[in-house]
Amino acid sequence: MTLILGISAFYHDSSVAILRDGEVVAAASEERFTRKKHDASFPRNALRECLQMADADVGDLDYVGFYEKPFLKFDRLLETYLAYAPAGYGSFFRAIPRWLQTKLHLPREIRKQLGKQYKRRIVFCEHHESHASSAFFPSPFDEAAILTIDGVGEWATTSWGVGRGNRISLKNEIRFPHSLGLLYSAFTYFCGFRVNSGEYKLMGLAPYGEPKFVDLIFKHLIDVHDDGSYRLNMDYFSYCHSLRMTDRKMERLLGAARRNPNEPIRQVDMDLAASIQRVTEEVVLRMAQYVFDQTKLDSLCMAGGVALNCVANGRLLREGPFKQIWVQPAAGDAGGALGVAWLIWHQLLGKPRVANALSAQPTSLLGPPADREVDVQALRESGAVTRHLPLDDELYTTVVKLLAGGNVVGWVQGKMEFGPRALGGRSILGDPRNPEMQSIMNAKIKRRESFRPFAPSILEAHSQDYFEIPGGDSSPYMMFTFDVQEKRRLPVDQSIPPSIERGRQSHSDLPAITHVDYSARVQTVSQQRHPRFYGLLRKFYEETGCPAVINTSFNVRGEPIVATAADAYRCFMATEMDALVIGNVLMLKTEQPESARQSSQRELRELEPD
Structure with missing residues (x-):
């Protein structure tokens, strides 16, 4: 019997997952037990509960995996701070102490949190590898294209690849600061919602508005190529060098001030929500078409925070080239705990995989x-x-x-x-x-x-x-x-325009x-x-x-x-x-x-x- 623990921690929605001989025994997020939404601390409570479900203790674990590579992420942070210096000093000053204390010493920190009972190997995979693994390995497909889209991992913000049998292979990626997820989050911030938790509010607000800003966004903010790759115009975004997503230049472009979170929602917020939702859907459709053209596969697996945009997913299923689409139910960072665990089982240990018609995650309970x-x-x-x-x-x-x-x-x-x-x-x-x-x-x-x-x-x-x-x-x-x-x-x-009143x-x-x-x-x-x-x-x-x-x-x-x-x-x-x-x-x-x-x-x- 092989017991594998996957961990997602220290950034957003810390979680753990436990596999026994490749089967999911338990998975849970720390926020559910601490009652702190999106808790990023080490998931010790989730670990305790999941070990209890597995009828095991830390000493029984054969492998422990972490869902990304901290040194690669630190490399990206340093390069970004240097590129924008001295503008990024404030966020740099806030971030570095935590990195020096904990995040650069994750093997030590993980062993400490496991109570020093675990003496075996700790495996680190790249962030988008964990997303891709969480998307393909539990899916009902023997082979499928893979598309992962989020804010940012280490460097990658979007990646695509192929899964066959018990292997995944990522072919290409788009790198920070160019990010469809961060573009959506920038509009989440501009419309007065909280980044990393308010994106689904923006998605729900979109149908009340009209997509009046679509052409402006494509002209000034994002350049999308025929192959689905894209670049953001970073002149309008401040997330590289400050704790804000946008600044006054974005307000001048859009002709509106950022909404204060305590202020009523305006018609312009509804129209901006409708516009960025439409842009996101168009970019996802174009990327999916390119991935289909490259792979010629009928099935697609998706993960990453943008894969939680169920409106874009629905449109992709209706209008896109793939006959079947499977989206990881825990598509955000929490699902990375599952991803790294399956990556260890199939890719590192070479264990076979038999696709299940109901998926290997049939209920996500x-x-x-x-x-x-x-x-x-x-x-x-x-x-x-x-x-x-x-x-x-x-x-x-x-x-x-x-x-x-x-x-x-x-x-x-x-x-x-x-x-x-x-x-x-x-x-x-x-x-x-x-x-x-x-x-x-x-x-x-x-x-x-x-x-x-x-x-x-x-x-x-x-x-x-x-x-x-x-x-x-x-x-x-x-x-x-x-x-x-x-x-x-x-x-x-119909005389009432798209609005909350309608x-x-x-x-x-x-x-x-x-x-x-x-x-x-x-x-x-x-x-x-x-x-x-x-x-x-x-x-x-x-x-x-x-x-x-x-x-x-x-x-x-x-x-x-x-x-x-x-x-x-x-x-x-x-x-x-x-x-x-x-x-x-x-x-x-x-x-x-x-x-x-x-x-x-x-x-x-x-x-x-x-």
């Missing part, structure tokens, strides 16, 4: 469970009032009645999802037929911006009846947006999950992948005739997705959620003690807004 009796008993001892519903059918019937009655239900089942999408393990559920449910859940539950859309989870067998899903009916990871079928759409007042109209017979552009980020649910979540959706369909529910991540603005039963109960009590289900245990808000509500609200108020 890879974290620790939260519905054990001991977890629920601890809640009871703290004062929670619970109802035990031992039969699945009784549980499903009760929850369906709550949902159909306009209630919002927290749903915690089994293992925790790895990656940013809630897939039925740590979810908040609602009735998608209710036209008020989007505003209710945004304002009273998620405590986030009113324009943010919600995603549907739908029975896989009924997905084509509601959504235009090219190439089949399966989208289990919520990584693509699809258009709502024409027959489901409702007419809207978005308040019902756009389909599932109004709570249909975005202003008639799209939705879809998760299809099958009995094979998600048996309990499938059972709930099946019962909802039988009782209401609707095969879908709203499925959003179980957290509020500023906090990570809940990990434990205690996290879920605190979030439940601090919001206006109506019911909480953990395993087969139901908790109704009206039956809970007022003291629990007050203490939970105090804890959530301490979280820094995202």
Whole structure:
């Protein structure tokens, strides 16, 4: 038996993954346990939980891998600082002490964090190798093209290659400072959202605007070549030499000032969001076409932070040259922990790989469970009032009645999802037929911006009846947006221009999950992948005739997705959620003690807004 630990740490979304003989045993991000969103510290809590799931300790590990090469990254930082000196002194002064203390001594630091029990080899791979590995090795393809796009690793920001059998080979790359991910982040920053966490807000805002700035962006900010390669005009970006993404020159070009995060969203922000989203899609399509022309392969695997742009992914699936696309559910840096572990197993050790039709990551439910009796008993001892519903059918019937009655239900089942999408393990559920449910859940539950859309989870067998899903009916990871079928759409007042006001109209017979552009980020649910979540959706369909529910991540603005039963109960009590289900245990808000509500609200108020 070979036990491999993969680590992603010290930069963004620190995570660990454990493979046993090439199979994923566990994977989790540190933020879920520390409750610090995007926690970059060494993932000691995630490591403890994953080792427990693997029934192992540090001394049992055969290999440890780290998802990038720190010396190459340090080389890039030094060269960048020197190129922009003295302008970059401020950011240089802030970064270097941490590098000298920790990041340049990662082998020592990793062994220290592992408690000096690990005496074997530590393997370092390049950042985009870990992305490529995380994309191809768990995919259902024997061979496929690979495309990885993010902000920046060591030097690479975009790379492409090929995976065959148990090997990956990267052919070419685009290097820092030219980065599609950083271009998108620059507009995220300009529109007043936080870099590295607000990009999905910008994506959600885009359909409310008009892409008025597309030509200007292509003319002044990014030069895209026929082969999909590109260069940014660095005169307009300041991320190389400051802690800001853009400066006054960008404001003069766009004819608008950067939005302060505390100010209302403007029409120009919507138009900028629509424009950079369109530009991103066009560049991704052009890169994918070039990769297809070079490889002549029908399948594509993707990873990297830009691969979390489900709108671009959906357009690539509809309009691009590839017949099949598989996107790593943890496509950001967290997935690098999986990537380096698989790279060690297949590429270093030469172990064979057999492609699985369901993929080697069939559900991405890879974290620790939260519905054990001991977890629920601890809640009871703290004062929670619970109802035990031992039969699945009784549980499903009760929850369906709550949902159909306009209630919002927290749903915690089994293992925790790895990656940013809630897939039925740590979810908040609602009735998608209710036209008020989007505003209710945004304002009273998620405590986030009113324009943010919600995603549907739908029975896989009924997905084509509601959504235009090219190439089949399966989208289990919520990584693509699809258009709502024409027959489901409702007419809207076209005299209202694309805006948040137009978005308040019902756009389909599932109004709570249909975005202003008639799209939705879809998760299809099958009995094979998600048996309990499938059972709930099946019962909802039988009782209401609707095969879908709203499925959003179980957290509020500023906090990570809940990990434990205690996290879920605190979030439940601090919001206006109506019911909480953990395993087969139901908790109704009206039956809970007022003291629990007050203490939970105090804890959530301490979280820094995202």
